[in-house]
Amino acid sequence: MSFSEPGKTKFQVDLRRHLRNQDISDNLVHLICEIAEASKYVINAVRTGDLGVAGTSNLYGEEQLALDVLSDRIIRKRLIHSGVVCNIASEEMDEIFQAQADADGLYSVAYDPLDGSSLVDVNLAVGTIVSIYEGCNLLQKGRNQVAAMYILYGPRVSLVYSVGKGVHEFTMNHLMEYTLSRENVTMKPDGDIYSPGGLRKKYLPETEKFVQHLEGKGSKLRYSGGFVPDINQVLMKGKGIFMYPALNGSPNGKLRVLFELNPMAYLIENAGGAATDGRTPILDIEPQSLDQRAPIFIGCSNDVATAMEFMGG
Numbered sequence: 236m237s238f239s240e241p242g243k244t245k246f247q248v249d250l251r252r253h254l255r256n257q258d259i260s261d262n263l264v265h266l267i268c269e270i271a272e273a274s275k276y277v278i279n280a281v282r283t284g285d286l287g288v289a290g291t292s293n294l295y296g297e298e299q300l301a302l303d304v305l306s307d308r309i310i311r312k313r314l315i316h317s318g319v320v321c322n323i324a325s326e327e328m329d330e331i332f333q334a335q336a337d338a339d340g341l342y343s344v345a346y347d348p349l350d351g352s353s354l355v356d357v358n359l360a361v362g363t364i365v366s367i368y369e370g371c372n373l374l375q376k377g378r379n380q381v382a383a384m385y386i387l388y389g390p391r392v393s394l395v396y397s398v399g400k401g402v403h404e405f406t407m408n409h410l411m412e413y414t415l416s417r418e419n420v421t422m423k424p425d426g427d428i429y430s431p432g433g434l435r436k437k438y439l440p441e442t443e444k445f446v447q448h449l450e451g452k453g454s455k456l457r458y459s460g461g462f463v464p465d466i467n468q469v470l471m472k473g474k475g476i477f478m479y480p481a482l483n484g485s486p487n488g489k490l491r492v493l494f495e496l497n498p499m500a501y502l503i504e505n506a507g508g509a510a511t512d513g514r515t516p517i518l519d520i521e522p523q524s525l526d527q528r529a530p531i532f533i534g535c536s537n538d539v540a541t542a543m544e545f546m547g548g
């Protein structure tokens with residue numbers, strides 16, 4: 236079954252109903268719906284919760300905010316009680332948490348509970364990013380994901396997911412239900428916006444040249460500092476490129492392969508775009524550790540191909 240254009244639907248299509256038409260297991264439908272439920276508590280925490288620090292730091296030595304810790308707990312609990320999850324890893328946890336041992340029919344989940352959390356105190360948009368694999372192995376390449384999604388907590392709350400058959404956007408309505416707003420989102424081959432992460436004076440010469448190339452062709456700067464809203468802009472407008480390149484002193488950039496890059500690369504590829512670290516497609520990176528980072532150029536396929544040429548990939 237396919238559904239009509241955004242804004243033109245005669246009836247609302249909710250997330251569960253849409254998922255049931257994707258030819259995926261009942262367990263996977265259940266899992267995605269459970270994460271969607273959890274996000275309702277996360278948005279509540281973002282809107283009204285404590286903006287202070289938690290007094291702890293994560294695996295990367297970054298200070299955790301109370302909201303990071305709370306969002307992590309909300310999602311983890313939901314995953315554990317879903318009954319369909321075996322291993323869980325998150326940006327805020329030091330090691331893999333085993334919810335159930337038996338891999339049969341179960342899924343493993345890697346997630347960033349509150350990406351961009353340092354933007355909450357200035358009231359900018361933040362998000363949750365989720366990557367799902369079949370079985371218990373989380374240390375495998377992103378191409379093996381069976382689903383990826385993000386939830387964007389902006390002026391509106393939206394949920395974007397793919398199970399490998401197109402990319403679909405749902406928007407939270409006044410009853411806090413996710414209803415279909417855009418089906419089969421696709422990206423154009425070329426874009427005219429760019430979203431560059433990291434300190435520019437630390438860019439390597441080839442990255443600086445690439446940015447000058449983008450500026451030369453008339454691309455507009457659009458960067459909020461939140462990975463989810465920045466990617467959402469590129470994806471929903473269908474044009475543009477986001478990058479968080481290697482920096483002097485940080486050859487692997489900042490963003491994390493398991494929790495941030497793989498799920499976004501899966502979504503963008505499913506919408507007809509591309510994602511590379513400069514040489515290798517993000518989805519073909521074989522992760523060696525939970526905390527692995529990589530540079531990223533992600534967005535319109537031609538822009539990403541040009542980035543690779545500049546990077547010598």
Ligand SMILES: O=P(O)(O)OC[C@H]1O[C@](O)(COP(=O)(O)O)[C@@H](O)[C@@H]1O
Pocket residue numbers: 326347349350351352353431432433434460461462463489
């Ligand atoms: O401020 P910078 O260096 O451009 O980094 C911004 C990037 O870092 C992040 O905030 C990292 O995510 P966390 O907030 O989950 O640590 C991304 O959302 C964003 O793309």
Ligand SMILES: [Mg+2]
Pocket residue numbers: 326347349350351495
């Ligand atoms: Mg993050």
Ligand SMILES: [Mg+2]
Pocket residue numbers: 303326347348349350351352
């Ligand atoms: Mg985070």
